[in-house]
Amino acid sequence: MTNLFIVVVFLLVGIALQFVKQVPTSTAQYLNKYLIYVVLPILALKYIPEIDLELSLLLPISSAWISFGLSWVLFGTLGRKFNWKKSVTGCLIITAGLANTSFVGFPIVKALFGEEALKIALLIDQAGSFIIVSSIAIIVASIYSEEKKRKRDITKKILTFPPFIFFILAFVLNFSNIQFTGNIAILFDLIAKTLTPIALIAVGLQVKINMDAIRSKYLWLGLGYKLLLIPAVIFLLFGFAFRLEDFVFKVTVIETAMAPMITGSIIAISHDLEPKLASLLVGLGIPLSFFTIGFWYWVVG
Known part of the structure; x- marks a missing residue:
């Protein structure tokens, strides 16, 4: 559980740095x-070529797609019905729709279910969350951004988005059975290890917790969806409708129950989709998720 402690520490470091005048x-x-243009492309090259793609794992992978798709339907509908700002709707779709399946998810599922669970978690993250944040999340961000963009501009933004480019390249390497070794692999490992501290510090620097923020209905709608509603949907869908194999089912539910993804919040922030709300969804969501994940672990038995 050391990794969980590290997550909290770096988040607090980021918050503390807000009060350092020299920063x-x-x-x-x-x-x-740095995260978007360096770390995410390297993560694609590091992990995707190693994935052993099997049809039997499509269901757990689909949990990430279901989560994001339902988020788009739900918050898109609520946004239109209640006339929310487009930036609020876009922020909730992206940030609440994506789970922190990697650097928070990996240590948690390993602690709860053992080393074998990491294989399932990796596929959910790379073939689910990572693809979505590298492509569809960019489409959503462009659609809901206050700046009007043509379809041609949106397509160009996706095709020139570094993580997406390297994601495609990584899949080519996977199909070609090519993996990086030696000094290159060591370099990739070093860069990948910077994801957790840099991302959490960045989020901590942008978290502004005050009573107005805590009272925001959008904050609690987003966290309610991410920490309670979508795990319940996946629990019922995969537990009773599709009857997923028990071990895979448990890991899938717990991965779905993770706090909002930091990378998703970065996408929202970079498109000016309510940066404070995006940061708070992650900054408050991560510590709260430690309690709700305990609840879901009890539910799945």
Whole structure:
């Protein structure tokens, strides 16, 4: 559980740095750019070529797609019905629709279910969450951004988005059975290890917790969806309708119950989709998820 402790520590470090006058106000923006243009592409090249794609694992992978799709339907509908700002709707779709299936998800499922669970968690993350955040989340961000964009501009933004480019390249490497070894693999490992501290510090720098923020109905709608509603949907769907194999079922439910994905919040922030709300969904969602994950672990038995 050391990794969980590290998650909390770096989040608190980011929050503490807000009160250090020597830290420039633009620090979080630069950290976000580093994550998008360096870390995410490297993660694609590091993990995707190693994935052993099997049809039997399509169901757990689909949990990430169901989560994001339902988020788009639900918050898109509520946004139109109650005339929300487009930026609020887009922020909720992206941030609440994506689970933190990797650097929070991996250590949790390993602690709860053992090393074998990491194989399932990796597929859910890479073939589910990572694909979505690298492509569809960009479409949503472009649609709901206040800046009007043509379809041609949206397509260009996806095709020129570094994580998406390297995601496609990584799949080519997977199909070609090519993996990086030696010094390149060591370099990729070093860069990948910076994801957790840099991402959490960046989020911590942008978290502004005050009574107005805590009272925000959008915050609790997003967290209610992410921590309670969508895990319940996956529990019922895969537990009773599809009757997923017990071990895979448990890991899938727990991965779905993770807090909002930091990368998703970065996408929302970079498109000016309610940056404070996006940061708070992650900053408050991660510590709260430790309690709700305990609840879902008890439910799946």
